[in-house]
Amino acid sequence: MPKVNVYNVLGEQVGEIELSDSVFGVEVNEHALYQVVKNHLANRRQGTQSAKTRAEVRGGGRKPWRQKGTGRARHGSIRAPQWVGGGVVFAPKPRDYSYRVPKKIRRLAMKSALSSKVLNDEIIVLEELNLEEPKTKEMVKILDNIKASKKALIVMDEKNINVIKSARNIPNVETALVNTLNVYDILNYDSFIITKDAVKKVEEVFA
Numbered sequence: 387m388p389k390v391n392v393y394n395v396l397g398e399q400v401g402e403i404e405l406s407d408s409v410f411g412v413e414v415n416e417h418a419l420y421q422v423v424k425n426h427l428a429n430r431r432q433g434t435q436s437a438k439t440r441a442e443v444r445g446g447g448r449k450p451w452r453q454k455g456t457g458r459a460r461h462g463s464i465r466a467p468q469w470v471g472g473g474v475v476f477a478p479k480p481r482d483y484s485y486r487v488p489k490k491i492r493r494l495a496m497k498s499a500l501s502s503k504v505l506n507d508e509i510i511v512l513e514e515l516n517l518e519e520p521k522t523k524e525m526v527k528i529l530d531n532i533k534a535s536k537k538a539l540i541v542m543d544e545k546n547i548n549v550i551k552s553a554r555n556i557p558n559v560e561t562a563l564v565n566t567l568n569v570y571d572i573l574n575y576d577s578f579i580i581t582k583d584a585v586k587k588v589e590e591v592f593a
Contacts, residue, residue, distance in 0.1 A: 388504050389403070389404055390403060391403075392582060393510065393511065393532050394512070395514075397531030403511055409501075409589050409592045410497075410501055410504045412501045413501075414501055414505065415494055415498045416498075418495040419499060419502075419569060421495065422491065422496075423569060423570050423573065426570040433480055433482055435480070436477070436480055437478055438473050438477060439477045440472060440473030441473065442473065443465040443472060443473045445464065445465055446465030447463075449462055449463070450463070450464050492569075493592060495569045496572075508576060508577060509580065512581050512582070514581055515528075515546070515549055517548040522552055522555045524552060525559075529556075532579070534579060535575075535577040536557075538575055538576070538578075539559075539560050539577070540559070540562070541567060541581070542563055542564075542584055543564055543583040564587045564591060565591075
């Protein structure tokens with residue numbers, strides 16, 4: 387079982403925690419990570435892009451000049467794609483890019499992402515994270531104390547408004563709950579900060 391240090395908000399080591407092999411100690415499957423991240427980004431796409439084909443552009447109903455005898459190339463419409471102001475060839479239309487990835491691959495990717503954080507020493511376990519009131523300055527101080535990277539993801543077991551409000555004004559710092567955790571966010575942030583209670587909940591959910 388992988389072991390990591392547990393810190394308090396002052397950055398002092400207060401103990402160790404054993405992480406579950408089945409969640410934090412699996413072999414990293416890069417293909418599963420690729421599939422799930424690609425799916426996450428595809429599902430986020432709005433798919434609202436649109437352009438007009440030659441059939442939809444206004445005008446161009448009359449043949450610009452006669453077919454033969456002018457010495458110029460033959461044309462049937464001034465809205466053909468080669469004309470300025472003409473339609474777009476294979477114009478993009480609004481569409482739904484979302485699709486589903488099998489549950490087993492999603493779970494494998496989540497375990498791979500969590501294990502990669504342990505392997506790369508990018509996981510920071512906090513004994514607890516509570517703030518009496520929303521204070522961005524206090525959160526900045528805590529992140530400095532635990533030597534977190536500039537891009538940090540803070541994972542909690544339950545919603546803590548004071549923590550969320552304290553972190554949301556800090557650039558590249560994001561908060562998440564165990565049930566909203568996703569592979570893309572885990573990989574996107576350099577420091578994975580998680581409370582002890584959240585670790586237990588993650589192990590319960592993904593073991």
